[in-house]
Amino acid sequence: MSRERILREALALVDEEGLAAVSMRKLARRLGVDPMSLYNHVDGKDALLDGIAEVLLAAIPAPPRDVDLRETMSALAYGFRAAMLGHPRAAPLVLTRRLASMTALTPVETVLAPLLAAGFPPDRAVHGLRAVLAFLIGTLMREVDAAPTFSGTDPDALRRRLADLEGSGLPAVSAAAPFLAVCDHEAEFAFGLRILLDALGAMAER
Amino acid sequence: MSRERILREALALVDEEGLAAVSMRKLARRLGVDPMSLYNHVDGKDALLDGIAEVLLAAIPAPPRDVDLRETMSALAYGFRAAMLGHPRAAPLVLTRRLASMTALTPVETVLAPLLAAGFPPDRAVHGLRAVLAFLIGTLMREVDAAPTFSGTDPDALRRRLADLEGSGLPAVSAAAPFLAVCDHEAEFAFGLRILLDALGAMAER
DNA sequence: GGCCGATAACCTACACTGTAGGCACGCCGA
DNA sequence: TCGGCGTGCCTACAGTGTAGGTTATCGGCC
Numbered sequence: 001m002s003r004e005r006i007l008r009e010a011l012a013l014v015d016e017e018g019l020a021a022v023s024m025r026k027l028a029r030r031l032g033v034d035p036m037s038l039y040n041h042v043d044g045k046d047a048l049l050d051g052i053a054e055v056l057l058a059a060i061p062a063p064p065r066d067v068d069l070r071e072t073m074s075a076l077a078y079g080f081r082a083a084m085l086g087h088p089r090a091a092p093l094v095l096t097r098r099l100a101s102m103t104a105l106t107p108v109e110t111v112l113a114p115l116l117a118a119g120f121p122p123d124r125a126v127h128g129l130r131a132v133l134a135f136l137i138g139t140l141m142r143e144v145d146a147a148p149t150f151s152g153t154d155p156d157a158l159r160r161r162l163a164d165l166e167g168s169g170l171p172a173v174s175a176a177a178p179f180l181a182v183c184d185h186e187a188e189f190a191f192g193l194r195i196l197l198d199a200l201g202a203m204a205e206r
Numbered sequence: 207m208s209r210e211r212i213l214r215e216a217l218a219l220v221d222e223e224g225l226a227a228v229s230m231r232k233l234a235r236r237l238g239v240d241p242m243s244l245y246n247h248v249d250g251k252d253a254l255l256d257g258i259a260e261v262l263l264a265a266i267p268a269p270p271r272d273v274d275l276r277e278t279m280s281a282l283a284y285g286f287r288a289a290m291l292g293h294p295r296a297a298p299l300v301l302t303r304r305l306a307s308m309t310a311l312t313p314v315e316t317v318l319a320p321l322l323a324a325g326f327p328p329d330r331a332v333h334g335l336r337a338v339l340a341f342l343i344g345t346l347m348r349e350v351d352a353a354p355t356f357s358g359t360d361p362d363a364l365r366r367r368l369a370d371l372e373g374s375g376l377p378a379v380s381a382a383a384p385f386l387a388v389c390d391h392e393a394e395f396a397f398g399l400r401i402l403l404d405a406l407g408a409m410a411e412r
Numbered sequence: 413g414g415c416c417g418a419t420a421a422c423c424t425a426c427a428c429t430g431t432a433g434g435c436a437c438g439c440c441g442a
Numbered sequence: 443t444c445g446g447c448g449t450g451c452c453t454a455c456a457g458t459g460t461a462g463g464t465t466a467t468c469g470g471c472c
Contacts, residue, residue, distance in 0.1 A: 023429060036431080037450045045430065096302060096347065105374055108386070112378035122382035130389070131398035134344030141302065141343055142336075168311055172318035176328040180314070183336070192337035195405040229458065240422050242460080247420090251459065415472080422465075429458065436451080442444085 003041040006031065007051045014052065014090040022049075053093040054103045059083045062110060069114045069204060070197050076111050077136055077193055084140050091144040095137050118204045128200045135192050143185040158182065209247040212237065213257045220258065220296040228255075259299040260309045265289045268316060275320045275410060276403050282317050283342055283399055290346050297350040301343050324410045334406045341398050349391040364388065 009030055013022055024045060028035040042048045060083045063075035084091040108129065115125035158181060165177035173180065215236055219228055230251060234241040248254045266289045269281035290297040314335065321331035364387055371383035379386065 024431080025429075034451050036452075039431075040449055092302065096298065102374065105371075105376060105379055109374075109376035109379045112382055116378050116381060123385045126382050126385040127394060127397045130348075130394050131341070131401060134348065134394075134398060135337070135341045136344065137347055138340030138342065138344030141347070142340065165311075168308065168315075170311060170315035172322050173311055173315045175322060176318055176332055179329045179332040188333060188336050188340075191333045192340060195337060196401060199401040199405060230460080231458075242423075243421050245460075413472105416470090417468105418470105419468080420466090422463105424461105424463085426461085427459095430456100432453105432455085434451105434453085437449085439448085440446090442446105 001031075001033075001041075003051070006038060006041055006048070007055050010048060011052050011055055011087065011090055014093075015087055018089050019092065024048075049093055050097060050099065050101075052090055053097050053099055054101055056083060056087060056090060056094050057099070057103045057107070059086065060107055069118045070201055072114045073111055073132065073197060073200070074193065076107060077132065080107065080136055081140060081189060084144060088144045091140060095141055095144070115200075120204065124203065128203070132193075132196050132200075135196055139185070139189050139192065142183070142188075207237075207239075207247075209257070212244060212247055212254070213261050216254060217258050217261055217293065217296060220299075221293055224295050225298065230254075255299055256303060256305065256307075258296055259303050259305055260307055262289060262293055262296060262300050263305070263309045263313070265292065266313055275324045276407055278320045279317055279338065279403060279406070280399065282313060283338065286313065286342055287346060287395060290350060294350045297346060301347055301350070321406075326410065330409065334409070338399075338402050338406075341402055345391070345395050345398065348389070348394075 006027070010022065010027055013027055013030060022045075024038055025035045027048075028038055031038075038048075042051060060076070061079045063072050063079065067075075084094065111129055111132075112125055115128060116122065120128065162177055162181045165180055166174045168174060212233070216228065216233055219233055219236060228251075230244055231241045233254075234244055237244075244254075248257060266282070267285045269278050269285065273281075290300065317335055317338075318331055321334060322328065326334065368383055368387045371386055372380045374380060
């Protein structure tokens with residue numbers, strides 16, 4: 001039927017079975033349709049994946065209006081992260097694909113506008129935007145589609161990982177093993193984002 | 207023949223034809239071997255890709271010894287980047303896979319050691335390491351395996367992209383269009399890295 | 413020297429993939 | 443009424459990862 005329904009079902013499929021499990025045939029089966037019929041609404045598998053990525057991007061909420069630079073950027077960053085974590089197995093589509101659509105531009109506008117308003121010259125504003133975005137993507141890459149490994153709920157696996165690190169023969173790694181074995185993604189994210197926004201804030205004042 | 211030769215040839219295949227073109231059969235043909243023979247040295251395609259990633263990781267040069275914290279981290283970051291840019295089409299293997307091998311631990315040791323020596327408590331050191339790593343990965347994700355688009359050598363494509371941005375109806379995007387249309391990855395990288403290392407340096411002093 | 417177990421190369425076969433090409437139906441404007 | 447066109451279906455093709463089984467070659471041991 002419609003492209004929209006196809007994308008919705010495709011996203012559900014990814015959520016349930018993971019990216020690798022997506023095939024035109026399986027998707028068609030779920031929709032009760034012949035595989036080839038999909039090609040009337042989506043031109044090829046790659047375009048389908050791009051479509052899913054755009055659905056994800058569109059789910060980023062707009063930050064509140066009329067708050068200061070830092071709060072705007074922070075809200076957008078957390079919104080982006082939340083949108084990706086809402087569909088962890090699909091998130092790599094957004095993080096690894098080079099999207100050139102309008103959907104990708106809206107968040108850019110949202111963060112660029114307050115930067116310019118804060119007095120950033122356009123080139124510096126783009127620099128700042130890209131630095132934050134790179135950090136966002138890198139962080140999400142780490143936690144998304146992760147094996148449940150790092151969530152650390154399994155105490156046995158954690159112990160094994162800890163032993164591996166301590167027995168690595170690398171002194172600094174051994175010393176920091178308890179912190180390397182686990183990863184509080186939320187805290188890591190907050191830490192890095194704070195640093196970056198601090199730096200941007202300092203630049204804004206000059 | 208040996209696992210090593212297989213990985214070398216696989217990396218060459220990726221360099222020449224891209225990740226999507228890698229198949230056990232094609233790789234075997236290049237090696238003049240039956241596809242199934244590969245399974246005697248590598249257990250499955252996924253393990254093969256992991257192997258390629260480790261080859262890339264192993265190519266990161268060790269930073270000079272006995273220099274200060276900032277220089278060590280900077281050298282390692284640039285080394286990481288250079289290693290990935292040396293094989294842009296293979297780099298996503300490192301950036302997207304969750305590697306748990308010893309090879310991945312060596313650079314960790316290299317950056318963790320000076321952080322601890324500088325007085326960082328282990329948990330903060332890991333925080334700092336991860337923040338920088340996230341930025342590294344995010345940045346590389348953007349420039350690697352990129353369509354040659356953003357290299358901007360084609361003035362026609364650049365003009366088209368610029369026109370798209372200016373005609374987007376988004377005021378900030380239009381205003382910053384000349385800087386959004388191109389991307390000097392080297393400069394972006396230096397900018398973000400400087401911010402992060404500044405922040406870590408400031409933390410080290412307290 | 414003769415045997416034996418292991419290793420590695422090969423071959424076949426299976427279930428599955430994305431999608432090009434063609435056919436049949438039903439709606440919509442002329 | 444008649445064309446066309448968009449949509450859905452079907453077949454077919456070249457290619458995929460890899461399980462299972464067969465053979466030859468080689469190193470060590472009696």
